[in-house]
Amino acid sequence: MTAVIEFRDAILQALDEELGRDERVVFFGEDVAEAGGVFAVTGGLREKHGPDRVFDTPISELAITGAAFGSAVCGLRPVIEIMFGDFLGLSMDSLVNQAAKFFYISAEQASVPLVVRSAVGAGGRFGAMHSQLPANWFMNVPGLKIVAPSFPADARALLKASVRDENPVLFLEHKRLYAIKAPVHGEEVAELGRARTVRDGTDVTLVSAMKGTHDCLAAAEQLARSGIDAEVIDLRTLRPLDVETILRSLARTNRLVVVEEGPLTGGWAGEVIALLAEHGLHDIDDIWRLATPDHPIPYSPPLEDAFLPGAEAIAASVAGRLGSSGAAPEPMYSPVS
């Protein structure tokens, strides 16, 4: 049976079902139990699954993340919430030095099955320290998976898969997606590390994740009106990256843009471009990336709106690079523009 639900309710369903399925699953974080989360995602879980398994913590990201690591090594499957992704800097030692390295340096004595949920992304007028999408802080941490869903169905299926995964998983939830509604199927548990082509096209491939996927789909509709047939790939997982799906699309379209919400320098869009250059050079007519400028996220609405990737900007960039009529000057940040 297919229900149409909000993204936040898809997250809630996944947590509820995994808590119900496996006694080892626990869920904790700041304001998640009594208040149900500042983004109103987790209400009712404590009442249903009990205060021993769903509980509020002090505002102590070091302790929350360290406790997730220690409890995962000792047999629990903790899910924690770090309220805003910007706070993940405080979680770094436990995630990077403890959780992500444990499987390897212990010579595979045990794995560390934990999930860090975190709300990320700009557009909410939250300013420079509550708006970042800090996936790249963790992109070069071996042993850590990074999941970045775009649709309610994937949010549910990927979160369930993350809870069942044997490795530490950073599960990113874009703030501007919480209220979107879409169909969610009953039992699907997705496979981590698999991208999905969400729109077929032949002229150019748009690759993105999270809110960027929706912007790319909107851009594709705009481009269609000017005769450009764009394919859109939703990465769904940033690490491991599904390079095969991207390469297959590039082989058909020969032109590819990666759209990333995050600073251009050192971003995952650059990693995708590097993989294409290494493995798909013969298929490339043009590849490039669109990302956010290398400065902190501004507060003022016109400044923040101009800062973010959007459908108009993506469409204009693609039309410009493809030499279509109506090509606009590139409005988005690029070091060579």
Added chain:
Amino acid sequence: MSGAPGEHTLAEPAVELDRDQALALYRRMLLIRGFEDTVQSLFLRGEIHGTTHLYSGQEAVAVGVCSALASTDRVAGTYRGHGHALALGVEPQALLDELLGRETGVCHGRAGSMNVVDLEHRLIGCFGIVGGSIAAATGAALALKRQGCGGVAVAFFGDGATNQGYFHECLNFAKVLSLPVLFVCENNLYGEFTPWEDVTAGRIRERAETLQIPAATIDGNDVAIVRRFAGEAVSRARAGDGPQFIEALTYRFVGHSRSDPGKYRKPGELEAWRERDPLRLAREMLVSGLDAPPDSVAQVETEVAAEIDRITERALAAPFPEPGPVREFAP
């Protein structure tokens, strides 16, 4: 002098051990000392790489605490962790092989001196970042409480870690969640090269007490005292009384790491602490307090020395790991 033995020390006549127990503790402490001596020697010969942080002088803390633990308990150690590992029963051969980077090491040479893990022997890790053990043990306690097995987690850490965020966050976290965890601060007077009182405001024990965590400052060089206080603290944690705290006053006889000659020591300080060498105190307790026959004590000393020689020889002959494919993720 701040932190000197005796100050704030709840030292009581602590001979509650029988002779066999005391002899076993003495043997374990000797093993750690002998192990660290051979590590130092192998390091100088270039057989152990990078750096090492030796436990010599602090043996009574790890041995006393770990002798009070049950099979359900879990321990997080520090980068000065050889003593923690050996006190828990980690195979000395596997540990020494690890330090030499051999395939037969407890982590197949992947971890080295500072990051040893041996889950089979209750060691959930030794943590190379100061304070990391505090968080790991706090999490372990969360799991043990949830599992209802009566297990207690122990965090070993130094005086330096009490100025890390981990310390303050995790003690509070453990208290408000009433987690079964014993925090053991090994105050060896120096955080790396710096005297602890130069960089630490107030008293370490009082930091725990202000959170209403039961706390004691004890003579960390007397294994019987450590064992007694640890046993009582672990019992309280096991009974559901929440986190417990012990500040064990002790002293390392060697530098912070291999590059540290210890020039910051105050004149006469090392000599004064050598008078209270934990091995010497344990031997006196055995011979004078428990009337152990000198022959039996000497026999233990001979056996441990022979064991150290044997594992050293075998470690040097053990194979190195072959570079090869590695799994990034657990299946």
